[in-house]
Amino acid sequence: MTFETLLQPLVYGLQLGVTYILLALGLTVIFSIMNVVNLAHGEFYMMGAFAVLYVTGLLKVNYFLALMASVVVVAAIGIFFERVLYRRAQGRVVATVIVGIGLMWMLQTAAQLLFGAQPRGMKEVFQGSVSFLNVNLSDSRIAAGLISMILVVGVYVLIYRTKLGKAMQAVAQDREAAMSLGIDVGKVGTIGFGLGCGLAGVAGGVMAPVFFVEPTMGTTTLIKSLSIIILGGVGSIPGAALGGLILGVVESYGQTFLGYSATTFPFLIILLVLIFKRTGLMGRAA
Amino acid sequence: MNALNCKRAILYTLVFVFLLLIPVLFRNPYHLGVITFMLINALFAASCWFIMTTGQVTLGHAGFAAIGGYLSAALVARYGIGSWWSLLIAMTVTGIVALIIGYITLRIKGIYFIVATLALGEVIRVVFGAWDDPFGGLVGIMNLPPPNRIDIPGLLAIGFASKVSLYYLTLVLVLIGMLVMHRLNRSPMGLVCNGICLEDDLAENVGINIMKYKILAFVIGATFAGMGGVLYTYNLGSIQPSSFTLAQSATYLVYVAVGGGTYILGPILGALVLNTLSEFLRPINELEPIVFALILIGAVLFLNNGLIGLVLMLQRRFRDVTAHIAGRKATAEFPRSQNLNG
Numbered sequence: 001m002t003f004e005t006l007l008q009p010l011v012y013g014l015q016l017g018v019t020y021i022l023l024a025l026g027l028t029v030i031f032s033i034m035n036v037v038n039l040a041h042g043e044f045y046m047m048g049a050f051a052v053l054y055v056t057g058l059l060k061v062n063y064f065l066a067l068m069a070s071v072v073v074v075a076a077i078g079i080f081f082e083r084v085l086y087r088r089a090q091g092r093v094v095a096t097v098i099v100g101i102g103l104m105w106m107l108q109t110a111a112q113l114l115f116g117a118q119p120r121g122m123k124e125v126f127q128g129s130v131s132f133l134n135v136n137l138s139d140s141r142i143a144a145g146l147i148s149m150i151l152v153v154g155v156y157v158l159i160y161r162t163k164l165g166k167a168m169q170a171v172a173q174d175r176e177a178a179m180s181l182g183i184d185v186g187k188v189g190t191i192g193f194g195l196g197c198g199l200a201g202v203a204g205g206v207m208a209p210v211f212f213v214e215p216t217m218g219t220t221t222l223i224k225s226l227s228i229i230i231l232g233g234v235g236s237i238p239g240a241a242l243g244g245l246i247l248g249v250v251e252s253y254g255q256t257f258l259g260y261s262a263t264t265f266p267f268l269i270i271l272l273v274l275i276f277k278r279t280g281l282m283g284r285a286a
Numbered sequence: 287m288n289a290l291n292c293k294r295a296i297l298y299t300l301v302f303v304f305l306l307l308i309p310v311l312f313r314n315p316y317h318l319g320v321i322t323f324m325l326i327n328a329l330f331a332a333s334c335w336f337i338m339t340t341g342q343v344t345l346g347h348a349g350f351a352a353i354g355g356y357l358s359a360a361l362v363a364r365y366g367i368g369s370w371w372s373l374l375i376a377m378t379v380t381g382i383v384a385l386i387i388g389y390i391t392l393r394i395k396g397i398y399f400i401v402a403t404l405a406l407g408e409v410i411r412v413v414f415g416a417w418d419d420p421f422g423g424l425v426g427i428m429n430l431p432p433p434n435r436i437d438i439p440g441l442l443a444i445g446f447a448s449k450v451s452l453y454y455l456t457l458v459l460v461l462i463g464m465l466v467m468h469r470l471n472r473s474p475m476g477l478v479c480n481g482i483c484l485e486d487d488l489a490e491n492v493g494i495n496i497m498k499y500k501i502l503a504f505v506i507g508a509t510f511a512g513m514g515g516v517l518y519t520y521n522l523g524s525i526q527p528s529s530f531t532l533a534q535s536a537t538y539l540v541y542v543a544v545g546g547g548t549y550i551l552g553p554i555l556g557a558l559v560l561n562t563l564s565e566f567l568r569p570i571n572e573l574e575p576i577v578f579a580l581i582l583i584g585a586v587l588f589l590n591n592g593l594i595g596l597v598l599m600l601q602r603r604f605r606d607v608t609a610h611i612a613g614r615k616a617t618a619e620f621p622r623s624q625n626l627n628g
Contacts, residue, residue: 037397051325088587093397094343098543098586102579109575151353219532223408226401264412270405274394 004134008251011135015250016143018204021152024228024240026199029159032235033192034170036086037130039100041200041225043107044217048074048201049208049217050115053122063125065207067147070205071198078197079190086193087186104218111215119212126209140209147206152241155199159237168192172235200225220263224251227266230273233283242281305457309450322453324454324561329460329514331541331553336467337507338542340500341483342392345400346407347511347538352530354380354512355519364420369433373516374501380512381505388504392497395486407535415527426526429448433520446520456517463510468550470506479503540578544585546592555593590591 023045030038038044051070056063081103089095126139159165170178171188179185200221211217228247232239247266254262273280312318334347334564361367367375391402415424422428431444433455446452458533470476481497490496519525545556560578567574589596 037401085583085587093400094543095586097343097345097397097400098540099583101540102583103584104536106579109572109579114570191485223405227405230398230401261412261416264409267405267409267412271391271402271409274398275390278394278398 005256007133007135009256010249011137012060012141013249013252014245015137015141015248015252016252017149017245018145018152019206019244020228020248021204021241021244022148022155022199022206023225024232024244025155025237026196026203027190027225028229028232028235028237028240029168029199030196031205031229034082034086034090034189036090036096037100038086038193038196039083039097039222040103040107040218041196042220042222043104043111044074044078044197044200044218045204045221046111046213046215046218047077048204049213050111050204051201052205052208053120053213056125057179059095066201067205071202072121074201074204075194075198079194079200082190082193087189104222108215115215117215119214121212122209138210144206144210148203151199151202155195156237158195164188164191201211223266223270227269229280231269231280233280236280236282236285239280239282305461309453315449318449318453319521319586320561320565322449322456323462323518324558325340325456326514326517326521327538327541327561328554328557329463329517330511330538331545331557332464332467332550333507333510333514334538335507335542335547335553336471336510337472337504338547339479339483340496340503341486342395342500342504343400344403344504344507345532345535345539346403346405346410347507348530348532348534349403349407350380350384350415350508350511351515351518351534352410352527353383354515355525356421356515357512358516359430359519359525360420363427363430364570369431370436372511375510376516377509380515381509384505384508385501388501388508392500392504402530404535408532411527411530414530417455424527426524428524430519430525432523452521456521459513459517463513464550464554467506467510471550475499475502479502487551497508520579540582542592544582544592546589546594546596548591548594548598552592552594559593 023041026044027038027041030036030041051073052063052066055061055066055069059066061069085099085103085277086096089099094175126143128141129136129138131137157165159168167178167183167188168191170181170183171185171192178188204217204221225249228243229235229240230243231246232241232243247269251262251265254265308321309318312321328349330351336342337344337347354376357379358369358372361372361375362369387406389397391406394402414421417423432452435443435445437443444451446455471479478489478494478499482494482499486496519530541556541560542553543556544560545554546552560581563577563581564574567577585592590599
């Protein structure tokens, strides 16, 4: 085993991990503000990927513009479903889970009908690759990593440095107290849901040039996002970042050295963390 | 026997006779097969509901079906053990696995338990998919023989090669399973489970060992899911890991949510209604998930307690109206307050 075979998965894993952070941030923001585990999170990721694919393919616009379009489109769809469905189910655990399952089926089937079931690639956006210390990294992965990093920083700034972010934190900490302080809890919820879905969408758009795009790509994505927020501690934003990087690297090494059985990693993470340390790495005690 | 009980007895007898006559009424083997699988799905829904009566919602129920189905298939096909012994062994092992899993995971509550069971169901599926000997990996186990003949000399002899006999076998076992779960739900144990579902902290504080009851309900529900898995494999003649996905577990939960959670009739009704609907939707097969999604979202958001809640409400309204017409005072009879949508 050479140095490169050990380093290559690490680089891949870190890149994947940064994108996973985006996904997990989306899920964790929705959970802390709305107290809803959005089981259709993976479908929003899938829609983001398709949005980028279609906007670049049909309108022939720049990839980065398409990425922005995908955020807007997916966030708008998310806000629509929050208003119409999730809001009515709020506070009832089983109802939110059922709504999530329904939304999952609905969006996945709609995508299959609209876009067809076969996987599609959009490799033509970035074509080169960079080699450093015998470690190869394609331009699409570098772009995905960089864009994700910038967006993660952006979300941090939004949540920790703006008034809106303060309002979100307040709602996440104590809904009633936030309400009594004059924060429009409903509006913050809608914005938070839109932000969460938009993050999932942009993650999909970022990964579209790296992987294939297909209607069923959401399920594994949901599982990965769930395992990250549980590993990091549900509701914790630094936890989501740490969890994302850990999952990315662990999965990357697993796929290199173990193959198929590495697909169980997210599930095992969920089970082990929930059984042995329910608050995760950085979560508060519930 | 008062009038209500008498009415009920007549109704149950009619339903039972109808179930017995189904092979006569539906001569098309395809239809009979569909109805057989409907019964199995109703058993899955009922066993999923039984676990949920303690307030623990599971999204990994297909995992237990997989354990039951796979064990019986492997015992019959690879080790040549008789199908009835395989059924017993498969159910027992599923129960033991559930006991271990339940002991570890039932301390987790609410949405965390849902996510944990989701992960668990998928791990079970992937393990069977990766296990080549004796479970056949991703291909599974094909060409299973039909269940053994029951031969008691001079008394009876039944073979299970035909669809009709498989239907009766499924009917008998499913009814036994449902009856056991129904009786348990109506026993003191069921009442305690109901209490735990409503307020588990309170139940613990008045001295109830809530873990014991949660584990008990979990093991019983899982055992009957294992039985459902065995019946599924016997009817299909084969088994693959792709039959036990997260989508399957979600479907069982949906049966309960659409049917309503107060009585065992709820999940059964949910399974039967949705399965029938899915047969009628066959011409527009590709739209089916969307129709289902709309139904289940509507049921959860707009009905208080699924179809059962709707039926009870209509029944009460009807009774009130007839009482009003007859000039009597309206009867106030409420169902038990257990509501899984809460």
